[in-house]
Amino acid sequence: MSEEKSGGCCAPQSAKASPCCGGGSPSKDGLRYEETFLDGQVETPAGAVPRVHSRVGRRDLVGRWKMRWGIGRDRYRVAPGLYALGAPGADAPVLVTANYKLTFDVVRRDAAGLDAWILVLDTLGVNVWCAAGEGTFGTGEVIRRVTEARLAEVVSHRTIILPQLGAPGVAAHEVRKGCGFSVVYGPVRARDIRSFLEAGRKASPAMRSVDFPTMDRLVLTPVEITGLLRPAGWAAAVLFLLAGVGPGIFSLGAAWERGFAAVAVLAAGILAGAVVTPVLLPWLPGRAFSVKGGLAGGALGACAAMWERGALDSPTTLALLLAMTAVSSFVAMNFTGATPFTSPSGVEKEMRRALPVQAALTVVAGLLWVGGAFLH
Amino acid sequence: MDGFRYIDGVATVRLDDAACTGCGMCEEVCPHGVYAVADGKARILDRDACMECGACAMNCPAQAISVNPGVGCAAAILNGWISGSKPSCGCGG
Secondary structure, three states, rough: OOOOOOOOOOOOOOOOOOOOOOOOOOOOOOOOOHHHHEEEEEEEEOOOEEEEEOOOOHHHHHHHHHHHHHHHHHHHHHOEEEEOOOOOOOOOOOEEOOEHHHHHHHHHHHHHOOOOOEEEEEOOOOHHHHHHOOOOHHHHHHHHHHHHOOOHHOOOOOEEEHHHHHHHOHHHHHHHHOOOOEEOOOOOOOOHHHHHOOOOOOOHHHHHOOOOOHHHHHHOHHHHHHHHHHHHHHHHHHHHHHEEEOEEEHHHHHHHHHHHHHHHHHHHHHHHHHHHHHOOOOOOOOOOHHHHHHHHHHHHHHHHHHHHOOOHHHHHHHHHHHHHHHHHHHHHHHHHOOOOOHHHHHHHHHHHHHHHHHHHHHHHHHHHHHHHOOOO | OOOOOOOOOOOOOOEOOOOOOOOOOHHHHHOOOOOOEEEEEEEEOOOOOOOOHHHHHHHOOOEEEHHHHHOOOOHHHHHHHHHHOOOOOOOOO
């Protein structure tokens, strides 16, 4: 089932330039995690199937923490194929999931106590929802894995249970045509899988709908920040250069002092957009993320300006306000990729309106700030 | 998804009434309760809740649903504009 229901496509995958998906190669190398979850094997008519246990240990938790910070994300995969949980027989349910280890860990943890087969697709180490959007959690891959695992010999029924958030990539009727197995879409969240099975494979409306509680938003913020480190580094370099510009052509002392202040403003803007806005998302006014982020950045900027009111002249104060609004607005807009409710048409409409405003605010802030240096 | 509404009036999802067989797959796969099936036909109840994930169109055996699916992600759309191609999160997969 899907763990990353709150992982929009671009949110969680890589700390590098590509915010999504990470690796592009089939999952063969770098599968070094088996010893944390393997627990013997189960004999079947189609051969031995590795068995997994439901315990999530310290190494799994350390791995999860690293993923949240975007460390080594491209390699956090399990080998695709069929696994046994508990002591499944020929009539045990088959749960299909992705080979992102974070997702796999949640499935084996939340399915604890069940006797089930877990069929892991090769989604290149990407969570169910993103992989479905990419097509790697897709019709073809389901058919391929079902066939390769000789599932028809392992189980006597002809039903596989897919996480509901895999549906954008999988055509249930095509899977049936392709391998003879009927697809039943299970709940959105792995933690509902047991109730789903107990209810006779019926998902309640609550199990069918995605939500986005504060904790889910919060765990996505570190990777938002690590993803911004590189562009923020470039922006900081430019700020230090501009900070030196003044009446004396270029001053190293000014570059250091004013540059440091400007980078602090940049960092505060990023925090406002990448942490404050996601956490306060339901309470910030407006629908557009750029508006929510702009308001959060502006409000924090106003607090900072009040705090430093003795030390700042008016052009600098205005520059600080505008810059924090612009940076936070832009950064918050990127969080659309991490949410499970923003439509691409909506994001595009928002960007066409917001980007010119953000650019204009940035230019005006820059002019005020650099211009301000000449006033003294 | 109480408390979370995104921009109204933009979703591209369309349902062809004549082609719909009322099988209910759209209602089953939609994570935002956009559809309801009654009297043998699906209806779009809440178009503005649609996030254009494409699950309904993908799983409609009658091909009665069309939607322009994609990722609702600013970075992806920006990548698409810069590279002049389809919005993508910058992954090869």
